[in-house]
Amino acid sequence: MSTYDKNLPEELTRRRVYDESFPPKLKDPKNLSAIQDVIFNGNGISTDVIQPSEQDETEYVEFCRIVASVGLNEARIAGWAFNPYFDIRHPLEEEHASGINQRWIDFPEPKIHQKPSPDYFEGLVSEKLPEWVEKHLKNYARPVPGIAFPNFLAELKAEGSMKIGHTQCRLGGACAARGYYELHGLYGNPDDVVLNTALVGTIEFNGEVCVGNIHWVDKPSTDLGELEYHMKRVFCFFTKGLGVKDFIKGRRVARSFRAYFAELRAGHLKRLEGLKSRSHPLHYMKFKIPALVKELEDRKLSTKGSKGDLVKRLEKDDSERNTEALENLIEAVGHAYVNSQGSNPSRSFEDQGTSSQGHSFRSQKRAREADNADEIQSTSAQKRIRESAN
Secondary structure (H helix, E strand, O other): OOOOOOOHHHHHHHOOEOOOOOOOOOOOOOOHHHHHHHHHHOOOOOOOOOOOOHHHHHHHHHHHHHHOOOOOOHHHHHHHHHHHHOOOOOOOOOOEEEEOOOOOOOOOOOOOOOOOOOOEEEEEEHHHOOHHHHHHHHHHOOOEOOEEEEEEEEEEOOOOOHHHHHHHHHHHHHHHHHHHHHHHOOOOOOOOOOOOOOOEEEEEEOOOEEEEEEEEEEOOOOOOOOOEEEEEEEEEEEOOOOOHHHHHHHHHHHHHHHHHHHHHHHHHHHHHHOOOOOOOOOOHHHOOHHHHHHHHHHOOOOOOOOHHHHHHHHHHHHHHHHHHHHHHHHHHHHHOOOOOOOOOOOOOHHHHHHOOOOOOHHHHHHHHHHHOHHHOOOHHHHHHHHHHHO
16 A cells, blocks of 8 residues: 555554544644744734735746646656745755655554655754664654654645645654654653644645644543544645735745744754763663662752652653753744745746755845844844753
């Protein structure tokens, strides 16, 4: 069965990889408001205040001309429409890496025979990870050679079905979300820390429509004792036909969405660099009592009680620390001003389809800073993001 098989949606549901409508009473992820604030409220994107420039008008007309072309295949959708719409230029920033149509290595969970091969995805450069992290988490850390913990995926269509693209995002988003669940096992117990928190975003794109989804892992709603995988759509825009203001608005939301997940994975990389090397997550029951007492003393916590009491106290403290660290990271990304404005100097869309030249996330920001002093993202804000993720 391929990811184009009509039976795949049913198979995913049986394996607890749910569509956005299953189960009916699904609760929203804990960080939904933070994501919405960044992509909708963080950049002054109201159509009432957008004043399209001459370049905006030119880019919109050119985008519409390209998307309306006859015989447009997925490769041209990628180079001529998707890349400029999301401001994707290569190479990416130092710690970030991208992949195209690479089949992911087998994951133990979720137990799906089909494996993702997103048309486009972004993660961390695997060489930047501490070596012990990849040895411990294996495929969860690095589903393809060279790229670790991908959390921004896209499925592109030309004349193909957007329904298939949605199902492919459902599969890929679940696998990526499981990778971040395993990642949090390195910080301590991932339960109640990363559960019900969306750390992965996917895109459905065909040049006419752009849909953004978020993905997360949650506790089972049954007695099976296995994790469930969920997704939710957070935006949908027509890319052409409604006018240049709506084009600019949709493009800004899309770019902010991509930047949000780039900042999240960069924050996790910073946390991993600060961890001590170990072959497995901490299991305090294996510690001797003097070691447990010393650890509690170092944390200025009570050392009274049995060994079981000491272990529970440390595990609770780990959970609280990890929850706070994740919340701080999400809050820092939310408060950081990520400028996803619609107009910036670029090559023509035809040139972008074949060229590999471009800018990193930070260099794009620096270029925009020079263009508009009112849209400066301060160095101190970037520093706070890194520090809060540590």
